[in-house]
Amino acid sequence: MIRVVCDSSPIIGLSKIGKLDLLWTLFDEVMIPEAVFEEIVHGNVVQYASTLEVEKAVLEQNISVFRVENQSMVEQLQGRLHRGEVEVIIGAKELGIRTLVIDDRSARNLAEALLFTTTGVIGILLLAKRTEKITKVRPYLDDLVQSGYRISKKLYDGTLERAGE
Numbered sequence: 001m002i003r004v005v006c007d008s009s010p011i012i013g014l015s016k017i018g019k020l021d022l023l024w025t026l027f028d029e030v031m032i033p034e035a036v037f038e039e040i041v042h043g044n045v046v047q048y049a050s051t052l053e054v055e056k057a058v059l060e061q062n063i064s065v066f067r068v069e070n071q072s073m074v075e076q077l078q079g080r081l082h083r084g085e086v087e088v089i090i091g092a093k094e095l096g097i098r099t100l101v102i103d104d105r106s107a108r109n110l111a112e113a114l115l116f117t118t119t120g121v122i123g124i125l126l127l128a129k130r131t132e133k134i135t136k137v138r139p140y141l142d143d144l145v146q147s148g149y150r151i152s153k154k155l156y157d158g159t160l161e162r163a164g165e
Contacts (some may be wrong), residue, residue, distance in 0.1 A: 003029040004090040006063075006101040008039045008084050013103070013121040015050040017143040022128050023101070024062040030096070033062045033087035035074075042102055081107050092116060121149070122159050129163055137163040 057063040068091040077086045085107035103120040
């Protein structure tokens with residue numbers, strides 16, 4: 001059983017391209033800490049469509065929201081990373097979940113140093129193609145770029161190469 005804890009950025013990115021459902025199609029359990037839920041639904045950069053889609057996914061139990069118990073550790077690490085990213089890492093540790101869906105490079109570096117497996121939006125798209133949930137990665141990469149998602153030329157080209165496109 002593959003359980004994952006997700007940060008807000010991959011959720012918003014997948015929602016923008018109409019593929020949020022890949023999370024619960026590819027993984028057995030998708031969880032987000034309260035800080036990530038709050039960031040998506042009530043944060044500074046509220047994405048209306050993403051908000052509605054995430055609220056629906058929570059109501060339909062495709063995504064579970066959980067509370068991180070060790071708030072003092074969250075407070076200690078906050079500042080190095082955003083609160084949502086910190087809660088993803090600490091919450092996953094508390095729950096015994098080893099796979100994180102997180103895009104921020106600094107957060108991924110910390111998670112990997114703590115021996116978590118990480119992936120992000122692009123990794124989700126590549127996995128979806130490998131498991132035949134989508135037939136092409138390029139249209140979704142293009143949609144991500146169109147929606148303002150930052151993907152370097154090197155990463156874009158490398159992703160297409162890995163996808164065999």
